[in-house]
Amino acid sequence: MANERLRALEEVEKEIAMVLQCAGNIVMELSKDKHNASLLDRQLVQFQSSVNRVESELSGQIRYLTQVATGQPHEGSTYSSRKDCQMALNRAEYAKVKLGELGRTCEVMLEPPPPPLLASQQI
Amino acid sequence: MATQRALPQSKESLLQNYNKRLKDDIRSILDNFTEIIKTAKIEDETQVSRATQAEQDHYEMHVRAANIVRAGESLMKLVSDLKQFLILNDFPSVNDAISLQNQQLRSLQEECDKKLTSLRDEIAIDLYELEEEYYSSSYNQWDSADLPLCEAYRRRDSWASAGSSCSSSQGEQEETEGPPQQEVNTQHHLNGHAGATPIEKP
Numbered sequence: 625m626a627n628e629r630l631r632a633l634e635e636v637e638k639e640i641a642m643v644l645q646c647a648g649n650i651v652m653e654l655s656k657d658k659h660n661a662s663l664l665d666r667q668l669v670q671f672q673s674s675v676n677r678v679e680s681e682l683s684g685q686i687r688y689l690t691q692v693a694t695g696q697p698h699e700g701s702t703y704s705s706r707k708d709c710q711m712a713l714n715r716a717e718y719a720k721v722k723l724g725e726l727g728r729t730c731e732v733m734l735e736p737p738p739p740p741l742l743a744s745q746q747i
Numbered sequence: 748m749a750t751q752r753a754l755p756q757s758k759e760s761l762l763q764n765y766n767k768r769l770k771d772d773i774r775s776i777l778d779n780f781t782e783i784i785k786t787a788k789i790e791d792e793t794q795v796s797r798a799t800q801a802e803q804d805h806y807e808m809h810v811r812a813a814n815i816v817r818a819g820e821s822l823m824k825l826v827s828d829l830k831q832f833l834i835l836n837d838f839p840s841v842n843d844a845i846s847l848q849n850q851q852l853r854s855l856q857e858e859c860d861k862k863l864t865s866l867r868d869e870i871a872i873d874l875y876e877l878e879e880e881y882y883s884s885s886y887n888q889w890d891s892a893d894l895p896l897c898e899a900y901r902r903r904d905s906w907a908s909a910g911s912s913c914s915s916s917q918g919e920q921e922e923t924e925g926p927p928q929q930e931v932n933t934q935h936h937l938n939g940h941a942g943a944t945p946i947e948k949p
């Protein structure tokens with residue numbers, strides 16, 4: 625739910641950019657000697673619809689916040705479950721380390737012993 | 748109490764300020780754009796020369812265009828402030844986000860613990876065999892008071908089979924050997940790697 629409202633506000637930001645772009649396109653088209661009437665109409669319709677959408681969306685968000693906002697700070701947290709999860713991952717990591725040690729120990733025991741040195745090699 | 752009453756008023760005034768900014772910026776964009784379009788109209792009769800009028804119109808359009816851009820940027824700032832206000836003060840969505848995160852973390856923890864438990868059960872079987880192999884080999888340096896797991900299981904099985912046809916002497920033997928078994932088992936559970944350390948010093 626929170627992500628939907630934040631996504632809606634990001635869409636509003638894109639609409640604001642669209643408003644400015646449409647205004648610029650209209651003025652640029654008017655600066656030419658020959659105007660493309662259909663392009664002007666399309667850009668104008670888009671400009672007006674974008675402005676209306678921006679205003680209605682932001683008004684709706686402000687109205688929702690007026691109903692929902694209190695003066696108190698929120699005191700919830702995910703600390704306890706996060707800590708429990710971290711401990712579980714630490715347990716798994718510890719088990720992995722110990723199993724690794726056990727595996728290495730077994731490999732060491734399974735290796736053939738080195739051959740004994742001859743008397744000529746020892747000198 | 749006065750402080751508590753002041754806080755909602757500041758939130759109220761903040762939201763009213765947001766409304767005002769929204770209305771002003773939208774009004775600014777629409778008015779300035781309308782005026783630019785009106786200024787673009789070429790008039791035959793002018794009070795000053797055409798060059799001067801053109802220069803004046805040019806400057807006016809620049810200023811109005813800058814006003815439109817300023818209003819657009821002010822709207823973007825307003826959206827940013829609304830996002831911040833939403834994150835901090837939209838309690839229903841904050842509660843939902845917290846409960847969802849808690850649920851995900853708890854399920855991850857349960858899955859981790861379940862896999863560790865199954866791993867423990869599998870490893871116990873292999874450890875039994877490893878200890879049996881180790882304690883019957885020449886590297887064995889175990890203390891007689893510290894029974895390995897395989898030996899403990901073997902003794903327990905032998906007691907169980909002897910207990911079905913128990914005599915008084917065997918019962919006494921069980922009683923004398925029962926507590927050490929429990930102590931050894933607890934020792935083994937408390938220090939499960941007691942068998943491993945001798946291996947490291949052959």
